[in-house]
Amino acid sequence: MNGECYFCHGIVSAPEEGHIWLREHDSHEVYMHEQCASGHNVIEEGQQSDGEILITCPECGEVETA
Numbered sequence: 001m002n003g004e005c006y007f008c009h010g011i012v013s014a015p016e017e018g019h020i021w022l023r024e025h026d027s028h029e030v031y032m033h034e035q036c037a038s039g040h041n042v043i044e045e046g047q048q049s050d051g052e053i054l055i056t057c058p059e060c061g062e063v064e065t066a
């Protein structure tokens with residue numbers, strides 16, 4: 001799936017590495033580059049050691065793991 005980055009409007013081609021696609025949100029899908037997201041403080045490192053990250057949806061504020 002391809003979409004436009006929520007922040008920089010560049011192309012996001014999930015599931016490419018560093019590209020984030022928030023799907024299964026009620027009325028919206030959000031695409032973003034990991035780099036742009038971390039620049040806007042919507043990314044947090046998870047507690048697990050497996051590299052999991054937490055992403056806050058900029059549309060609805062729900063927290064997703066990726």
Ligand SMILES: [Zn+2]
Nearest residue numbers: 005008033036
């Ligand atoms: Zn971007």
Ligand SMILES: [Zn+2]
Nearest residue numbers: 025057059060
């Ligand atoms: Zn959302």
